[in-house]
Amino acid sequence: MKLAGSFRFKYCLTGLLLLVFCLLNLQSQERFRRNPPYPDPLNPMKVPPIESGLLTSGLRVVTISRSNRPLFNLLVIVQAGENDSPRQLPGLATVTAEMLLKGTLSLSSSAIEEQMESLGLTGSIEVRADYILYSFSFLEENLEASLRLIGSLFYEPAFSSLELAAVKRGFYYQQVARKKDPEKSGYDFFLTRMFAGTGYNPGVIDEDSIRNISQKDAMSFHQRFIRPNNSIIVLDGNINLNNASLKISRAFSRWVSRPLDRPSVPRIRNLNYETVAFLDLPSPDVSVIIGNAVSPPGSDDYHALLVLNQLLGGSPSSRLFLNLRESKGLAYYAFSHLSFFKNNGLFWIRVKSSPESVGQVVKEILSQLNSLLEERIDPHELEKAKAFLAGNFPLENQLPEQMARRIGLQFVFQLPSDFWNKYYENLLIVSSEKVQEVARQYLTRQPLVVISGDFQASLNSLRAVNRIEIYNQKGQLKAICEKGVVKNENR
């Protein structure tokens, strides 16, 4: 009996413990697993400590001090780009920029590659309308040797004719391939039309003009624009400004300044475009680019424009993607972007679709734009867009070169020194009224519409469009289509 009683007690206790444990366990699991957790308060991103100074040559040196990286990132931003190429030689800025890595008076192109790899040094070049950006990264212990090598690229480029021919050939084929891509050629055509008549080249290059670029042209561009008093160096790593300035001034001492004349860039105005431009090229897909001019970076409308862009097409959870792809199945993708130039900005939408759906796509985009102008923005949608932008901002600065670029361009676009540190603050105060105000200010009811792809295959779906101008791949007008009837065909 005693034994049986003891057993019963222990049995019950085990059962009880098991029950209590299971209940506790199940309940807690159910509670926290059932719904997503609330996030902690957002920790706003702060730009790392920055110092800036001017060397006697006029070269601006900016340092981003970070103590925990065994690598350095160095950016050289030259404040001249494709807009500074002579009108008859678009592409000169790009070719000249590339030539700086293709040999100096003392090192051949392959010797430069050899030395760069020996130092654990990587480099890349990006040429835009307003600037050329060289990005380098290297081992901390090779700082001085890397600076010496990089410096020599800028003050004594060789511009050998053999290398120039190879650079031109490579660049030519790149441009030819770009022309065949409906989205890239469509965007180039869109840029040309937006800036038409201003004399400003937003970075569009005609492959035929590349052949005409000579050694003399490249040397002249280098002499005129690639100068220390037209450049900014951003050095990101374990270094302070004084030390960086000393080392950079030594390494770049033979890079001499010259007087510069920087013409002002005209501001473009929005027009009501009554015709659709169709760039006719063979392709199974069709790209649609629709856009407007907006204010340049740093304007009071900047943060509201970011929110507007996010609402409409900044990500796959924005209106355009959800509507055109997920809901209606009309497009492979649909996004919108903001692009900034000196004194100008562009808001543009890009959609990849099929010839059968393109007419419906244009109609839907215009309707989405109009709804922004007319309908009140749902506060929940607004907050979602702002939350995305706030959360995504540090992701856009993850790579050291991304951060260095952001800081460097702050000087190029003459943004206030606290511009990026006030990003969250300025984003949070954007209201739905402000977004709508900005939309009404910049988004016209008849924005510029550029379609690129196979016109004949797309004609059926575009019959409702009043007037379409059809251009060939060279950008020459070849026909006009009114309500589905093609006229003035020159083919």
Added chain:
Amino acid sequence: MIVFKVKRKNIFWPAATPLLFLLFGLWAGPAEAQLPGFPYPLSQFKLRNGLEVIVCEDSSLPLVSVVVSYSVGSVNDPENKGGLAFMMQYLMFQGSQNVGPMQHLMYIQNTGGELNASTTFDKTFFYETVPSNQLSLVLWLESDRMNSLEVNEAKVARIKELMLANEQERNLQEPYARYFFLMDQILFPDFSYGHSPLGTKESINSITVGDVLAFYHRYYVPNNAVICISGDIKAQKARELVTKYFETIPRGAEAPLYPEADFSSVISSRDQTIVDPMVSTPALEFGLRLDNPLPAERPLIRLFEYLLINGKSSRLYKLLVSRERTALYLSGNLEARRGFISLKIFLLANNQIMINRSKKMISDELNKFKLELVSERELLKAKNKYRYDFLSQLTTTNLARALTLSEFYFDRGQLPDLNEELATIDKITPYSILAMARKYLQEAKYCFVTILPR
């Protein structure tokens, strides 16, 4: 009676003791270690269910990356079910008990974050980068799919359709891709080691819901996984959150051992030509298998890859692309498959004559490693380039760091000691490269596949 007594004892104490400890919080806590030689504070612990956790603190940006890695890949595909491991990667986004299909993606995107996944020969990675205040969301999502993935006929059918459509698209867009897998089959003539991780139409179609569930329950268990968290988070906080979301997920059975590889020492079909109407430019694929290199030899092999093919000043690039111009495009890399390493080189050329010349040059260059010492200068260049890449992976972004640490942990069972890793590379001499080359660069393990347009 005796039997009864024994049973009674067995029931009570084993069951009650842990419960009592659990209820009163007396269970021994997980071990934690601070590792030296790393530019960011690094700690490591293990949950009771066997889940390994690595936390790396870096507060330079308010971001955090989470990498959940499972020790499973195409090597674990059952015979005739090639593509199953890869299919799991897709299915992990198709919903779990508390997260609807594709909601994982939506939750992360709404935070402004990014996510992705990848499947290799023996590992599967799921990773997210989000603002650091959203770490608990990521752990909630990842724990839900580790705990309660929901799979049904419709989901499996949809993923099969998607995989087959992607495969068709890949064949059109990247006509050379199939030859990379062909090379694997030649170098590793064994289903587990050599089949395409993407599967074939037949193998994908033969996968059933039962196969998927068995695979999931066998490999997607905490004791077969590692979580690495890197970013703006304190180790203590990370530990609390990981414990909350993962510790109650039941431990699974121990994953079976890797299939033993059984390759004959000589590679068959060592030189073959294929005419393919889908390709527009002649191409050459070269493969070399290195059998059972010792752990100490792996850094040597890595450095050999840098000397041979990594970068524009590497031997083959300078010879084939810059000097002789027999190749229009050249790339190559090493790939480890447990006890084996393969070196693969791919090039495009103008015509078959250039292909043949390239073949000879590759063989000659490999032979040179067996006959001549590399110069100190050339070796230093390779070391510096390796050093740059290694440090870049560990210090550039939280995600790259978390992926590298996870891989290290899986491959070596421990985290890297940065100083030791770099010192190992520094100690390599031209003689050790020569010895490595003589041991492993055997012509019987070379293989060439020429792909010609019609």
